[in-house]
Amino acid sequence: MTVRVAVIGGGVSGLTGAYDLRRLLGDDAHIDVFCADDSPGGILASATVDGLSLDVGAEAFIVRRPEARDLVAELGLGDEVVSPGGMRPAVWSEGRLHPLPSPALMGIPATASALGDLVDDAERHIVETESDREMHWTRGADVSVGELVADRFGEAVVARSVDPMLGGVYSARAHDLGLREAIPALAAVLDAGAPSLTAAVADVLSRPTGDGPVFGALRGGYRTLVDALVTAARADVHTGVSVRSVQTDGSAYDVEVGSAADRVDASGYDAVLVAVPVWTAGALLDEVAPPAADAFSAVDAAGSAVIAFAVDGPTPEQSGVLVASDAGDLSIKAITLSSRKWPHLAATDGRSVLRASIGRLGHPVTASDEELIARATADLGIVFCAAGLSAPRVRDAAVQRWPAGLPHYGPGHLSAMSAAIATLPAGLAVAGSGYRGVGVPACIGTARDGASRLAGHVNALT
Incomplete structure (x- = not known):
């Protein structure tokens, strides 16, 4: 049969x-x-803006994990894999752009100095002295990332470093995400008896992760x-x-x-x-x-929307912009400067492509397409001007909604x-x-x- x-x-x-x-x-x-x-x-959806195709759902995959890498190779698409360029993202906080904290583990800084001027002196002191305070950790505990980091490093670090990183992956804030779910390696090190969060982050970051780029994409999109x-x-x-x-x-x-x-x-x-x-x-x-x-x-479900843009003129010299969760001046939560991030999408004839995203767990996207484009365009102007550039001239834009995009x-x-x-x-x-x-x-x-x-x-x- x-x-x-x-x-x-x-x-x-x-x-x-x-x-x-x-x-x-x-x-x-x-x-x-x-x-x-x-x-x-x-x-794995795409949209056409000004005649160019741009992924408006998943954008990249981790090439150091075998699942996607092996499948792509099996299907004969290995030669289509492309890597991002050397630019790094910035964090938008208090009306300006800051370097993304590094070294860090999903936004959890390895040192206080990694935070730069994202925090003030008092907030930095909390991070600097964290290893001097007694660590109360229960093996096997189910805590949120935000609860742990706020307790050890302070809420400012959560809002301006951890939330921007995790928000792009899960469309949720750190206080809503389980530590074992989002950063299992860190939970394992704490279970093994790490004396502080600082020591635990250093332990995870010291482990070999392989050579070559972390992320990859397909030249023709997903x-x-x-x-x-x-x-x-x-x-x-x-x-x-x-x-x-x-x-x-x-x-x-x-x-x-x-x-x-x-x-x-x-x-x-x-x-x-x-x-x-x-x-x-x-x-x-x-x-x-x-x-x-x-x-x-x-x-x-955590809903969101992606607004794809084709714009004229230069864009900030970062791969993207992650917005701090306590930054109340922007509607969007992130910008991917695709023509900066991916060499195969590099600007031609002064035209660049980029993506803006909005929405997260508990904050569904209900505005019309026209309003989303208008709000994102205004936010792009604010960010571009802070980077010393003129507001971009939008040639074309398209909205992709994900009303139930990601699980919590x-x-x-x-x-x-x-x-x-x-x-x-x-x-x-x-x-x-x-x-x-x-x-x-x-x-x-x-x-x-x-x-x-x-x-x-x-x-x-x-």
Whole structure:
């Protein structure tokens, strides 16, 4: 009998899962991919501004982690990987640009001097004397990053150094993010008995991290990866088809689709990979996996929006600008100066491309596209003028909304997700940004693990 597998979700997690299922189950397996959007890709989205394509979802991946690097190589895209240039981002605080603290661990400074003039003398003294104060740490404690850093280094360091770094990754502030979730290596060092936060940060930073660039991107944007995965998976990709639920009679799985039911046979699957946002997975699995569904549905979403710009004139000589969370003069939370950051996007004929982002956990983006562009344009003018430049002349702009873009990685999130996944019945697996990290490598890793789990289940049936 022909093996039938369903993949719910057409983002990088679902497409990677479909590719691996094809590789593991062979040419005869029937693989359906259900994608609610009009085209596959999910957060690997791009927009065209002034005739140029720019990623407006995920932008880069960590090349020192194997997941994305290995997948890109398998698909024959190794030559398409590009590295950022040597420019560094700046932090916007108190109406001006400051160098990003370095050395630092996700914004947690290794020394007081790393903070430069982001803090005043009294705030700097707290950091300088931190190792002289007794450290009260409970092994295995689930605390937030903000709680730890504020206690040891002060709230100013959280707002002006840690929040800007973590906000770009998780669309949330440090006080809302679990330490074990966001910086697991630091939690491990503290569990091992580090005498202070200063010592713990130094320990983590002293460990070898490999040679070469930390981040990479694809010359043609993430659309290149999406197209390669679709081709390699050789699956039936059903776009514009939403899924309402997953059901089972104990021997096979049925997928209830909300549209196009007349042209999709969505029943009798041997296995199902659910690769949609974690809260959506909770709704879909309510009947077949109630304990896991409850845990998945309880995860909050952090919405945001990205505004892509093509502008005339020079831009600040940084790779980007991260906005301190106590800076009340800007609406945006970050700027990626793409033409400065990525050599392959370098300005031509005086035209540059850049991205501005807005929104975070608890602060959904409700303004119209026109208002978002106007607010971001005004903020760009403020930042550019502070850098000694004229306000940029906008040639074109486009808005990409992510109303439920990223899952909230609060304290205890990882352990809750691990426990929930352990209750899934045989033949079901989940993948995506809600389980072991929000980045593209983490999504790829969960997809490959899920595909392996399902292939093992199917092979045991035959």
